[in-house]
Amino acid sequence: MNIKHNNSIGCTVNECKFHDKTEGYCTLEKIQVTKHETMAKTKQCTDCGSFERE
C-alpha cells in the first residue's frame, strides 16, 4: 500500500481500513479519540472512534 500516512498518529490496528499497512501509522488527517466508560480511568477505557473495518 502506498498511501501517505500521518506522522502524528501512530497506530497498530492493522484491521482498520485507514491503517498504513507497512509502517504502523494512520492515514487520516484527524481521528476522534473516544471513551466507552462514563469516567475514563485507564487507557483501556479509550478507543479510536474513527476506526472502520476493512
Ligand code: SF4
Ligand atoms: S482510524 Fe483509528 S484505528 Fe484506524 S488506523 Fe487510524 S488511528 Fe488506527
